Amino acid sequence: MIDIQNLTMRFGADCVLDNLSASIREGEVVSVIGPSGTGKSTLLRCINRLENPESGSILIDGEDILAPHADVPRIRRKTGMVFQSFNLFDHLTVLDNLMIGPVRILKHTRRDAEARGHELLRMVGLGEKAMSLPGELSGGQKQRVAIARCLSMQPKIMLFDEPTSALDPTMISEVLAVIRRLTRDGMTMMIVTHELNFARDVSNRIFYMDDRGIYESGPPEQIMSAPQKEKTRRFINRLRSFFYRIDGPDFDAFGMNAEIETFCEKHLLSRRMSHHTLLAVEESLSLYFAHANYRAVALTISYAEKDGTLHLRFEDQQPPCNFLEDASCVDDIALTVLKGIVHDIRCERTEEGNRVSMTLNEAG
Amino acid sequence: MDPLAFVSRIATSVEINVIQEQRYLLLLDGMKTTALISLGAIVLGSLLGGVICRMRMARCAWLTVPAQAYIAIIRGIPLPVMLMIAYYVVFASVNIPPVWVAIATFTVTFAAYAAEIYRAGVESIDRGQQEAGLALGLTRIQTFTHIIAPQALCRILPVYKGEVINLVKMTSVVGFIAVQDLTRTADIIRSRTFDAFFPLVMVAILYFLISWLLLISLTGIERHLQPRRRSVRS
Numbered sequence: 001m002i003d004i005q006n007l008t009m010r011f012g013a014d015c016v017l018d019n020l021s022a023s024i025r026e027g028e029v030v031s032v033i034g035p036s037g038t039g040k041s042t043l044l045r046c047i048n049r050l051e052n053p054e055s056g057s058i059l060i061d062g063e064d065i066l067a068p069h070a071d072v073p074r075i076r077r078k079t080g081m082v083f084q085s086f087n088l089f090d091h092l093t094v095l096d097n098l099m100i101g102p103v104r105i106l107k108h109t110r111r112d113a114e115a116r117g118h119e120l121l122r123m124v125g126l127g128e129k130a131m132s133l134p135g136e137l138s139g140g141q142k143q144r145v146a147i148a149r150c151l152s153m154q155p156k157i158m159l160f161d162e163p164t165s166a167l168d169p170t171m172i173s174e175v176l177a178v179i180r181r182l183t184r185d186g187m188t189m190m191i192v193t194h195e196l197n198f199a200r201d202v203s204n205r206i207f208y209m210d211d212r213g214i215y216e217s218g219p220p221e222q223i224m225s226a227p228q229k230e231k232t233r234r235f236i237n238r239l240r241s242f243f244y245r246i247d248g249p250d251f252d253a254f255g256m257n258a259e260i261e262t263f264c265e266k267h268l269l270s271r272r273m274s275h276h277t278l279l280a281v282e283e284s285l286s287l288y289f290a291h292a293n294y295r296a297v298a299l300t301i302s303y304a305e306k307d308g309t310l311h312l313r314f315e316d317q318q319p320p321c322n323f324l325e326d327a328s329c330v331d332d333i334a335l336t337v338l339k340g341i342v343h344d345i346r347c348e349r350t351e352e353g354n355r356v357s358m359t360l361n362e363a364g
Numbered sequence: 365m366d367p368l369a370f371v372s373r374i375a376t377s378v379e380i381n382v383i384q385e386q387r388y389l390l391l392l393d394g395m396k397t398t399a400l401i402s403l404g405a406i407v408l409g410s411l412l413g414g415v416i417c418r419m420r421m422a423r424c425a426w427l428t429v430p431a432q433a434y435i436a437i438i439r440g441i442p443l444p445v446m447l448m449i450a451y452y453v454v455f456a457s458v459n460i461p462p463v464w465v466a467i468a469t470f471t472v473t474f475a476a477y478a479a480e481i482y483r484a485g486v487e488s489i490d491r492g493q494q495e496a497g498l499a500l501g502l503t504r505i506q507t508f509t510h511i512i513a514p515q516a517l518c519r520i521l522p523v524y525k526g527e528v529i530n531l532v533k534m535t536s537v538v539g540f541i542a543v544q545d546l547t548r549t550a551d552i553i554r555s556r557t558f559d560a561f562f563p564l565v566m567v568a569i570l571y572f573l574i575s576w577l578l579l580i581s582l583t584g585i586e587r588h589l590q591p592r593r594r595s596v597r598s
Contacts, residue, residue, distance in 0.1 A: 050495055077501035087496035091515045091591045100510060101500045133591050146496075153501060 001026045001157060001188055002047065007056035009042055016042050017053070018212040024157070024190060029183050031199035031220070032192045034209035035235060040192045041084075043209070044159050047190070048079045061156065077105065080150030084162040086142040088134035094121065094145050095130040101153045113152075120148040124178050140171030144178050158182065160191040196236070200224045208232045234302075240267055241302035248296060249289040256281075260301065267303050273310065276341045276360055277301065280312055283338040284356070288314065290334075291321065310360040312342070317353035377562040381553055394549030395570065397463060401545065402532045402574075405470030409531075412471060413478025420483055431479070438476035444537045446473065451541040466538045470531060477527050485520035486512060514589070521586040528582065529575045536571070546570060 002024040009017040016039040024030050032040045045051045047058055049065050049072050057064045065075045089097050098117035102108040108116075121127050124144040134142055143163055150158055160179065164172040176198050182189065183202050193199050199206055199220065206223040208216045208231075216223065216232045227233045234241075242263040244256050257278055264274030281299065288297060300313040339345070342358040349355075382388050419431035438446075450469045451462060489512050497507035536547040544552070550567040554560050 048499055050499065073498075073501050073503045076499060079499075081496075081499040083492060083496065083499075085490075085492050087490070087492035089493065089496070089511055089515075091518070093591075101502075104506055104510060105501045135591075149500070 001028075001061065002190075003057075003059040004043075004047070005057045005059070007043070007046060007053055007058065009039070009046060009051060009053040015212055017046070020056070020213045022207065022214055022217070024188065026156075026188055027186050028205060029187075029189045029191070029203045030205045030207060031203040032190065032207045032209060033194070033196060033199055033223075033235070034207075034215070038209045039212065040209050041161050044081075044161050044190060044192050047159060048076050048081055050081075073105075077153055078156045079159055080153055080155035080157070081159045082143070082146050082150055082161065082163050084165050086134075086139070086146045086166070088142055088145055088149070090134050092134075093130070094126065094132050094134065094137070097134070097145060097149050098152045101149070105153070117148075117152060120151050121145075123151075123181075124148045125174075138171060139167045140174045143167065143171075143175045147175075147178055147182075157188040157190065160189065160193070162192050162194065164193070164195060196224065208235065210235070238305035239302050240305065241300060243301075244299045246285065246297050246299060253282075253285075256299075263301065263303075267305070269303070269310070270362060273360065273362055277310060277312070280338060280342050280358065280360060283334045284312070284314060284358075286334050287338070308362050312358050312360070314356045315350065315353060320349055321354060322347045377559065380557050381559060381562045381566070385556075387553055390544075390549050390552065391546070391570075394544055394546040394567075395574075397538075397543060398532070398535050398545040398547075398574070401463065401466045401470060401535045401538060401543075404467040405474050405531060405535075406528055408467070408471040409474025410478055412475035413482060416475050416479035417482040417486070420479055421486065435476045435479060438473055443469075443473060443534055444540050447537060447540050462538075462541045462543045465541060466535070466543050470535065473534075474527070474531050478524070481520055481523050481527060482516070484523070485516035488519050489515050518586070518589050518591075521582065521589070525579060525582045525586075528578055532575055532578065533571060 004020060004022045007017055007020040008015070020043065032043065034040055042051055046053050047060070047065070049058075053066060056066065058066050060075055060078050063075050064070060065072060088094075089100065092100065095114065095117050098120055099110065099113040102113040102116065103110060118127065118130060121130055124147060126141060126144055126148070129137060129141065129145070134145070137145065147158075147163075163179065164175050167175065172195070176195065179189070179191070179198075180202055191199065191203070201220075203220050205217060206220050207214045208223055208227070210231045216227060216229045218228075222228070223232065224236060227236050233239070240263075242260065244259060246256070260278055260281065261274055264277060269277070281301075285297075295316075295318070297314050297316045300311075300315070302311045302313070303309075304311070338358075342360050344359040345356070346358070347354060347356050382391065416431050416434060419427040420435065422428055422431075441449075447466065447469050451465045455465050493511055493515065494507055497511040498504070502510065535545060538545050539548040539551065546567050550563040553563040557563070
């Protein structure tokens with residue numbers, strides 16, 4: 001149905017998509033997820049050539065829309081696009097919005113187009129609004145009209161560019177319900193979305209985009225529950241992390257603490273939680289530096305917004321050593337304090353050195 | 365003042381300034397000339413303005429730079445000066461009626477202003493509208509004529525109206541190249557009757573009436589273009 005080959009897109013010096021290839025089969029629903037600025041919308045906009053990529057080809061039903069002499073308007077008719085900002089034609093009534101395509105492009109008679117327009121409006125639950133102007137509708141209603149407008153052209157594939165991002169939370173479900181209905185009708189769709197639960201429900205396949213391309217793709221169960229790659233995992237779990245490198249016992253403790261506090265504030269952690277974090281870091285480091293072998297160590301704090309847990313990780317590049325159990329250096333008080341505020345303390349041997357990790361959560 | 369005396373004084377003034385020596389014919393001629401120059405320049409200038417605007421908004425520098433230069437030059441020269449340059453320099457060796465020179469000059473001027481008004485209107489339309497039109501499968505031209513232009517027109521008209529009235533009033537300087545328009549007529553009558561007040565106030569009122577009529581008709585068009593009206597379709 002859609003075959004994207006070696007697509008490369010640049011905005012000036014910025015490479016947004018680098019040699020991306022993918023294909024979408026008929027009847028498939030593909031959700032595209034990923035952080036902002038990773039080219040999700042750009043990819044979608046390339047498919048109907050609202051953007052002009054630098055190189056590559058996009059075959060829609062075997063026709064390359066990126067070819068220099070392609071009949072772009074004709075190939076575009078096979079795709080329908082729903083925009084984040086609706087983009088209804090503000091000077092036309094809702095019904096006229098649905099008629100302009102069929103009348104001007106498909107050369108249907110006004111009467112046929114009108115009948116079909118009413119039918120589509122009823123399908124999206126807006127039969128009464130035919131004579132309204134877009135300005136009189138709510139965001140959710142506008143987006144449903146926009147979907148109906150796309151359908152008026154009988155596209156073979158629908159492209160959704162963040163269809164619910166500009167909507168109030170209360171209106172998101174009405175739009176998603178219409179999209180769900182289309183999946184039941186077997187429409188081929190590509191949906192760029194931030195609604196991960198929705199993406200999991202409706203799609204056959206999910207593209208996670210990052211690093212200027214499709215970073216990981218697979219069935220929703222895999223991407224959502226057991227992502228194979230690091231960045232996907234971080235995105236799905238909504239991980240936020242903080243990194244600090246400590247060069248030795250004389251490091252700038254005040255500077256580090258200030259940065260950790262800022263990090264905690266930024267992610268709206270409670271005062272208690274941020275206090276515990278600072279304490280855990282301080283006690284761990286005192287245990288570390290009590291041992292003569294420990295020098296440089298890297299601290300990573302990651303916060304999973306999804307379940308509210310905070311993860312501390314200390315990594316070094318030293319010979320094997322477990323500072324928690326090594327009797328020669330155990331500072332009992334520090335260890336007791338530490339054990340009082342964190343759980344799941346684990347020491348592991350990595351390829352280059354040791355890794356100590358621990359978990360904190362709001363419950364304590 | 366005695367009202368009766370006032371009325372009789374007006375009647376005398378009308379008699380002297382309008383009726384005597386069939387001066388109303390002179391006035392009518394002046395009005396025709398003003399109307400001819402104005403309408404000619406509005407129609408031709410609006411069209412030429414469209415062309416200039418298209419060039420100005422093109423992506424190719426070969427078109428935008430000349431258009432920009434055109435707009436900058438026209439807007440930077442006083443109209444009477446331009447009128448005289450056109451008449452005494454550009455068309456000096458050609459024998460054409462000064463009215464035509466006036467129409468040409470006003471067309472060229474109006475086009476420069478109209479072009480910028482159009483551009484502001486078109487650029488004020490959200491890019492999403494064009495994208496939606498294209499995504500639907502309309503060609504660029506169809507998108508412009510069915511989506512962009514109707515919306516831009518609604519936003520252009522209020523400013524355009526002002527510019528049209530401005531043009532009508534500016535035609536009063538055509539006397540510089542010996543065209544007998546309304547203003548020049550008033551001046552001629554003044555010099556013959558030695559009455560400054562009446563002829564001048566009279567043409568002032570006439571100018572006001574012309575502008576007012578234009579304003580009303582353009583406002584009518586504007587109202588007709590409002591989406592609400594259009595949606596009620598047969």
